[in-house]
Amino acid sequence: MGVTIKDIAKLANVSHTTVSRALNNSPLIKPDTKNKIMEIATMLNYTPDFNAKSLVMQKSYTIGLFFSYISDGTSASFLADTIKGVNRVIDENYNLYIRAVSDIKDFSIVNSKRFDGIILMSQSNIDNPFIYDVIQKEIPLIVLNREIEDPSILNILSNDKEGVYEAISTLIKYGHRQIGLIEGVEGFKSSQERRDGYLKALIENNISINDQLIVKGNYDMESGYNAMKELLNKPVKPTAVFCSNDEMAIGGLNAALELGYQVPEDLSIIGFDDIGFAKYTTPSLTTIKRPIEEISIMGLQKLFSLINGEAPTQNRFFLNTELVIRNSVNRTKYES
Numbered sequence: 001m002g003v004t005i006k007d008i009a010k011l012a013n014v015s016h017t018t019v020s021r022a023l024n025n026s027p028l029i030k031p032d033t034k035n036k037i038m039e040i041a042t043m044l045n046y047t048p049d050f051n052a053k054s055l056v057m058q059k060s061y062t063i064g065l066f067f068s069y070i071s072d073g074t075s076a077s078f079l080a081d082t083i084k085g086v087n088r089v090i091d092e093n094y095n096l097y098i099r100a101v102s103d104i105k106d107f108s109i110v111n112s113k114r115f116d117g118i119i120l121m122s123q124s125n126i127d128n129p130f131i132y133d134v135i136q137k138e139i140p141l142i143v144l145n146r147e148i149e150d151p152s153i154l155n156i157l158s159n160d161k162e163g164v165y166e167a168i169s170t171l172i173k174y175g176h177r178q179i180g181l182i183e184g185v186e187g188f189k190s191s192q193e194r195r196d197g198y199l200k201a202l203i204e205n206n207i208s209i210n211d212q213l214i215v216k217g218n219y220d221m222e223s224g225y226n227a228m229k230e231l232l233n234k235p236v237k238p239t240a241v242f243c244s245n246d247e248m249a250i251g252g253l254n255a256a257l258e259l260g261y262q263v264p265e266d267l268s269i270i271g272f273d274d275i276g277f278a279k280y281t282t283p284s285l286t287t288i289k290r291p292i293e294e295i296s297i298m299g300l301q302k303l304f305s306l307i308n309g310e311a312p313t314q315n316r317f318f319l320n321t322e323l324v325i326r327n328s329v330n331r332t333k334y335e336s
Helices: 005-012 016-023 031-043 050-057 076-089 125-136 160-173 189-204 221-232 246-258 276-280 292-307
Strands: 062-067 095-100 117-121 141-144 154-158 179-183 214-216 240-243 268-273 286-289 316-319 322-324
Touching (some): 062 076, 076 246, 117 125, 117 292, 125 141, 160 189, 160 322, 221 240, 246 268
Parallel strands (some): 062 095
């Protein structure tokens, strides 16, 4: 059995409450008493019992990381980058609980005794009932990835629409006019934002919108592969295709090569996210870098500030995307 607070209290000749306060750096304990207790704790190799500490401090030492979905429409790279970002910030004393909102049947499992704070990586408005349940229970909450209209909710996201607008504008500058779009999951806010960026670039450059050049995907490689085959088998052939994430772009690239297209000589392809594999495809993938890891890092930093009672200076933060030009895009002879 390990050393307990009562063991330290007996050696220090103080109450176990005094030991608990000293170990939690309470200002109510005299410095000499605190130093004596800390020396004894170190000498005995005392390890805190966080279950007991949770009861004393009325904290769970658990952070909830929730996604709209995990099994449907959430790419492995998106999931990994989010967890990686949170893991860089989370204190070693905290546990991280990961769950999909879509898998929760009863919101009563989410309460202030179980979670000190919650990060929601929101992909769809399916989350709205969950968001307002958490707010009603007064659990500190940060919403990432999807813009929330309620100004009281701290919100961190990337400017997807502007990033796609820049990418499509670049393709147009390179001379492309027949530009295809492989969309993301229907109903996801990210899918709508990226579609809007695509449409905005075409409209502002007086290029007609052709519904034949727009096909649906599901944010995975297989759907990108199938969508690209569908596009390239239509009467109107694109000279360039924007895929709403990199995994679909990689699937689309393989489909194009299988159909005998040379990339980028016959077909230019752009993805979104800049996942680790993007620079190692053949040819390397031009893409829009979305800073998911950085968004997650900022998210947990802001959440800890809320947990500590600090008032936010602002409630909405946008992190910029970046167009990363590699070898999957080609200029045409009509370059403007």
